[in-house]
Amino acid sequence: MNKKEEDDIIRIAKKMDKMAQKKNGAGALDLLKELKNIPMTLELLQSTRIGMSVNAIRKQSTDDEVTSLAKSLIKSWKKLLGNIWLLRGHKMLVSACLYLI
Numbered sequence: 001m002n003k004k005e006e007d008d009i010i011r012i013a014k015k016m017d018k019m020a021q022k023k024n025g026a027g028a029l030d031l032l033k034e035l036k037n038i039p040m041t042l043e044l045l046q047s048t049r050i051g052m053s054v055n056a057i058r059k060q061s062t063d064d065e066v067t068s069l070a071k072s073l074i075k076s077w078k079k080l081l082g083n084i085w086l087l088r089g090h091k092m093l094v095s096a097c098l099y100l101i
Contacts, residue, residue, distance in 0.1 A: 005038050006048060013053040020056040025066060028057050032069045045077055 012031050019025050035050065045051055051074060058070035 006044060008038060009035070009044060009048040009050050013048055013050050016053040016057050020053070020060050023060055025057060025061045025063060028061060028066045029063065029069065032057075032066065032073065035073060036069070040077060040080065042080060045080070051077055 012035055015031055016028065019028055032054070035054070038044075054070050054073055058067050058074070061067050061070070
């Protein structure tokens, strides 16, 4: 994991959390675009909890572009998470089959 990317994500999350608390989404679109350009990993998602911040902005925003981009990011991150679960499930299935042999 790249420390700079993690620091950038944490910085963005803090700004988004303040925006959500103040119910002021000005600048949210720029932050979401910045997030979109950071290669996300499961480890980064877990360590930064950025999904919570993005979801809070998505719920609070009245800007269609902000909500659309937030939904898109969350959806792509869920796919990343889903791929991990598929891999784990496959490994468990292989282990179970080997046990039966």
